[in-house]
Amino acid sequence: xxxxxxxxxxxxxxxxxxxxxxxxxxxxxxxxxxxxxxxxxxxxxxxxxxxxxxxxxxxxxxxxxxxxxxxxxxxxxxxxxxxxxxxxxxxxxxxxxxxxxxxxxxxxxxxxxxxxxxxxxxxxxxxxxxxxxxxxxxxxxxxxxxxxxxxxxxxxxxxxxxxxxxxxxxxxxxxxxxxxxxxxxxxxxxxxxxxxxxxxxxxxxxxxxxxxxxxxxxxxxxxxxxxxxxxxxxxxxxxxxxxxxxxxxxxxxxxxxxxxxxxxxxxxxxxxxxxxxxxxxxxxxxxxxxxxxxxxxxxxxxxxxxxxxxxxxxxxxxxxxxxxxxxxxxxxxxxxxxxxxxxxxxxxxxxxxx
Ligand SMILES: [Zn+2]
Numbered sequence: 035x036x037x038x039x040x041x042x043x044x045x046x047x048x049x050x051x052x053x054x055x056x057x058x059x060x061x062x063x064x065x066x067x068x069x070x071x072x073x074x075x076x077x078x079x080x081x082x083x084x085x086x087x088x089x090x091x092x093x094x095x096x097x098x099x100x101x102x103x104x105x106x107x108x109x110x111x112x113x114x115x116x117x118x119x120x121x122x123x124x125x126x127x128x129x130x131x132x133x134x135x136x137x138x139x140x141x142x143x144x145x146x147x148x149x150x151x152x153x154x155x156x157x158x159x160x161x162x163x164x165x166x167x168x169x170x171x172x173x174x175x176x177x178x179x180x181x182x183x184x185x186x187x188x189x190x191x192x193x194x195x196x197x198x199x200x201x202x203x204x205x206x207x208x209x210x211x212x213x214x215x216x217x218x219x220x221x222x223x224x225x226x227x228x229x230x231x232x233x234x235x236x237x238x239x240x241x242x243x244x245x246x247x248x249x250x251x252x253x254x255x256x257x258x259x260x261x262x263x264x265x266x267x268x269x270x271x272x273x274x275x276x277x278x279x280x281x282x283x284x285x286x287x288x289x290x291x292x293x294x295x296x297x298x299x300x301x302x303x304x305x306x307x308x309x310x311x312x313x314x315x316x317x318x319x320x321x322x323x324x325x326x327x328x329x330x331x332x333x334x335x336x337x338x339x340x341x342x343x344x345x346x347x348x349x350x351x352x353x354x355x356x357x358x359x360x361x362x363x364x365x366x367x368x369x370x371x372x373x374x375x376x377x378x379x380x381x382x383x384x385x386x387x388x
Contacts, residue, residue: 038386042347043337045382047375048132049357050322050333052242052266052289054178054216055139055158056103056110057325058123061087067109067118075105088330089297096248096298097218102328103143110144116157117164124165124173126326130334131378134205134361134371137162138176138214141194142187151194155210162208172205174212174362176242179230181217192230199239202363205370211362212240214266220248224256231260240362242289246270247300251277264289264360269300271317272308282316287360291324292339293331310343313353320357321350347386351379 059067061080064087068075077083087106089099109115120137127135141154155175162173177195179188192213200209213234215227224245234241240263246254247267251274257265258280268288271277281288290309294300301307312319321336323329337350345353358372 039341039347040334040338042382042385043341043350044130044334045378045385046131046337046351046354047378047382048130048333048337048354049134049136049320049361049371050127050132051136051264051320051357051360051362052291052322052324053123053135053137054325055116055119055123055137056106056143057328058126058137058323059087059106059110059119059327060122060126061327063119063122064106064109067112067115071109071112071115073108084330087328089325089328091297093297094299096220096300099298099328100218106328107143111146111149113149113153113157116144116154117161120158120161121165121168122161124162124171125169126332127173128165128169128171130332132171132333133374134358134363135171135173136176136211136362137173138178138216140178140180140183140191140216142183142191143180145190151190152197155194155198159208159210166206166208173208174202175208175210176212176214176362177210178214178216179227181215181219181222181227183217188227188230192233195234195239196237199237201238202367205363205367212242212263214241215243216266217244219244219253224253224260228256228260231262235261242266247295247298258284258286262286263362267291267295267300268312269295269308272311272315278315278317285318287318287320287357288312289322290319291322292336292343293329294324297329304339304342307339307343309340310345313345313349318356318360319353320360321353347383351383355379 141151198210242264244266245257
């Protein structure tokens with residue numbers, strides 16, 4: 035019975051709009067990249083490496099979660115590595131019928147004196163483009179600023195975003211489309227990065243922001259004041275009903291990552307996750323992986339977790355279809371994907387009745 039449900043969820047056409055490229059690396063690839071770059075790792079088998087490249091259920095905080103990336107980054111400061119992980123992300127997405135993925139990353143975490151921030155993005159686009167040709171899943175790129183970085187580094191990333199920003203006129207050609215702010219939210223408030231969001235707004239660059247993932251609603255308030263089009267996580271939203279009403283009125287989707295929130299202790303456990311409360315309150319939500327590699331999940335698993343929270347299969351199919359409305363794409367391209375999703379979702383649901 036359980037397998038059958040997974041089959042239906044697997045067959046649903048899906049999007050992943052909150053997906054960190056650097057958090058999506060396969061453990062086996064970490065090992066191979068290290069061998070190629072002659073970087074020493076704490077283990078030389080996939081099994082031995084798993085505790086170092088995946089976040090354990092005993093992880094206590096977002097900070098501890100982010101520490102896992104320290105081992106991965108030295109391997110990603112290289113064009114071949116970046117192209118490869120982007121390509122493999124598309125392959126992994128296609129395997130579970132994710133039709134469009136918005137991959138996000140912070141180019142300044144990967145740049146070196148020989149590998150500029152622009153080149154990091156170019157390498158990712160190359161991998162995504164190749165991935166589309168081989169596996170058919172389309173994609174785009176969201177550039178992240180990092181809270182713990184100084185204004186100079188974030189400015190560098192933002193200039194890359196400005197130079198490479200293209201509102202994607204053809205789904206088939208991956209492009210840089212949006213701005214995000216990631217990192218330790220508890221220590222670095224969103225208002226310190228307001229000027230980037232104001233500039234993005236002036237330039238017509240789409241924006242999302244990690245907000246309300248850790249305690250309090252102040253960062254959510256700021257994100258809304260900065261006119262973000264989407265919110266990353268937003269777990270603490272329900273603590274302020276005025277904010278809920280505003281998000282509903284402005285139809286701002288929350289990018290949910292259920293397993294990620296459980297793992298970073300944004301919520302104490304699965305059953306405390308507010309995704310269903312958001313949905314019942316009329317907040318648009320989307321289901322996403324966040325960091326499929328280091329959490330050790332896929333998106334289909336996230337749909338299974340949503341079922342466990344009390345969503346019905348029909349509600350999940352509708353969420354998947356509606357997720358196309360929230361993509362950072364021109365309206366005609368979103369509509370194109372939506373039509374495709376509607377017919378594919380109908381076909382997937384028929385499996386249940388067969
Ligand atoms: Zn995230």
